[in-house]
Amino acid sequence: MSAPTLDRPTDEAALQQRFDATIAADRRIEPRDWMPDGYRKTLVRQIAQHAHSEIIGMQPEGDWLLAAPSLRRKAILLAKVQDEAGHGMYLYSAAETLGADRADLTDKLIEQKQKYSSIFNYPTLTYADVGVIGWLVDGAAICNQVPLCRSSYGPYARAMIRICKEESFHQRQGYELLMTMMGGTEEQRAMVQDAVDRWWWPSLMMFGPPDDDSPNSAQSMAWGIKRHSNDELRQRYVDMSVPQAQFLGVTLPDPDLHWDEETGHWRFGPIDWAEFKQVVSGNGPANAERIRRRRAARDDNAWVTEAATAYARKHAGAVTEGAA
Numbered sequence: 111m112s113a114p115t116l117d118r119p120t121d122e123a124a125l126q127q128r129f130d131a132t133i134a135a136d137r138r139i140e141p142r143d144w145m146p147d148g149y150r151k152t153l154v155r156q157i158a159q160h161a162h163s164e165i166i167g168m169q170p171e172g173d174w175l176l177a178a179p180s181l182r183r184k185a186i187l188l189a190k191v192q193d194e195a196g197h198g199m200y201l202y203s204a205a206e207t208l209g210a211d212r213a214d215l216t217d218k219l220i221e222q223k224q225k226y227s228s229i230f231n232y233p234t235l236t237y238a239d240v241g242v243i244g245w246l247v248d249g250a251a252i253c254n255q256v257p258l259c260r261s262s263y264g265p266y267a268r269a270m271i272r273i274c275k276e277e278s279f280h281q282r283q284g285y286e287l288l289m290t291m292m293g294g295t296e297e298q299r300a301m302v303q304d305a306v307d308r309w310w311w312p313s314l315m316m317f318g319p320p321d322d323d324s325p326n327s328a329q330s331m332a333w334g335i336k337r338h339s340n341d342e343l344r345q346r347y348v349d350m351s352v353p354q355a356q357f358l359g360v361t362l363p364d365p366d367l368h369w370d371e372e373t374g375h376w377r378f379g380p381i382d383w384a385e386f387k388q389v390v391s392g393n394g395p396a397n398a399e400r401i402r403r404r405r406a407a408r409d410d411n412a413w414v415t416e417a418a419t420a421y422a423r424k425h426a427g428a429v430t431e432g433a434a
C-alpha cells in the first residue's frame with residue numbers, strides 16, 4: 111500500500127497563502143507551522159519584552175518582602191512575586207518555541223538591546239506602593255493581557271490564559287490591601303493617596319505610545335498578535351479604574367478627568383510622553399538599578415546554570431545509553 115500523500119505546500123507563495131488563511135479564519139499558528147519572518151520576529155520581540163517585564167517586575171515589590179508588616183502580608187507578597195517568576199518562565203518558553211534562546215534573551219535585556227515595561231523603572235517608596243502596584247499595575251496588565259489570550263500564536267495565547275488568572279488574584283490582593291489601609295489611620299490614608307499620585311500616570315503609559323505614534327500596532331493587529339490598539343486599551347483601563355478609585359476613596363491626580371456623557375467614557379488629561387521616552391530609553395528613576403541587579407543575578411548564579419546544564423547533559427547521556 112502506498113503512503114498517503116501529505117497535503118503540504120512547499121513553495122513560499124502557497125505557504126504564505128495557508129498562513130493568511132489561518133489568520134483570516136482566526137485559528138492559531140503553532141510552532142510547527144510555517145510563518146513569515148516578520149511575524150516570528152515581532153512575536154519574539156513582544157514575548158521577550160513581556161517575559162523581561164515579569165522578571166524585572168519582581169524587583170520593586172521584592173524590595174518589600176523583608177519589611178512586610180505581618181506574616182500574612184509577607185506570605186501573600188512572596189506568593190505574588192513567585193508568580194511573576196513563573197510568568198517569566200512560561201513566556202521565555204513560548205519564545206523558545208519560535209527558535210529564541212533564553213540565555214541569549216537575558217543577555218539582550220542586560221545589554222539593553224531589548225526592552226521591558228516602563229512601569230518597573232519607578233521605585234516603591236512605601237508599603238502602600240505594594241497595594242497600588244497590585245491594583246493599578248496588575249489592573250493595567252489584565253486589561254492589556256486578556257485580549258492576548260486570543261493572540262494568533264498558540265503558545266503565547268495559552269501562556270496568557272494562566273497568567274491572566276493569576277494577575278486577577280494579584281489585583282484583588284492589592285485592592286484588599288488598600289481597602290484595609292484606607293480603613294486605618296489618617297497617616298495610612300495619606301500613604302495610599304501619595305502612592306496613587308505617583309503610580310497613576312506611569313500606569314497609563316504601560317499601554318504604549320498613542321496609536322498615531324505606535325510603529326508596530328497596525329501590523330501586529332493585522333496578524334492577530336494584538337487585538338486592540340494601545341489607545342483603546344488605555345481608555346478601557348481608565349473607564350474601569352475610575353469607579354474603583356471612587357469606591358476606595360482616593361483622588362486620581364488628573365484635574366482634567368471627567369465623565370463624557372456623549373461617548374460614555376471617562377476623559378483624561380494629556381500624558382507626559384516626554385517622560386515615557388526618557389524612561390524607555392534608560393533614564394527613568396530606577397533603570398540603572400534594575401539592570402544592575404539583573405546582571406548580578408545572572409553572574410552570581412552562573413554556577414547553578416552550569417551545574418544544572420551539566421546534570422541534564424549527563425542524565426540525557428544515561429538515558430540514551432540505556433535505550434541503546
Ligand code: BYC
Nearest residue numbers: 160163164167194226227228251315316318324325326327
Ligand atoms: N514600556 O509600536 P508600539 C506585569 C515600546 S508585566 C517599555 O506600540 P507594540 C507585572 C515597544 O516595545 C506586563 N517599552 O509597540 C509584572 C516598541 O519598542 P521596540 C508587561 C514600551 O509592541 C510584575 C516601541 O515602544 N506587559 O504585568 O506594538 C509585577 C513602540 O511601541 C512600552 C507586556 O509586556 C512600555 N510601556 O505595543 C506586576 C504586554 N510601550 O520593541 C505586574 C505585552 C511600548 O520596537 N506587550 N514600548 O523596540 C504588549 O502588549 C505590547 O508590546 C505593548 C506595546 C502594548 C506594550
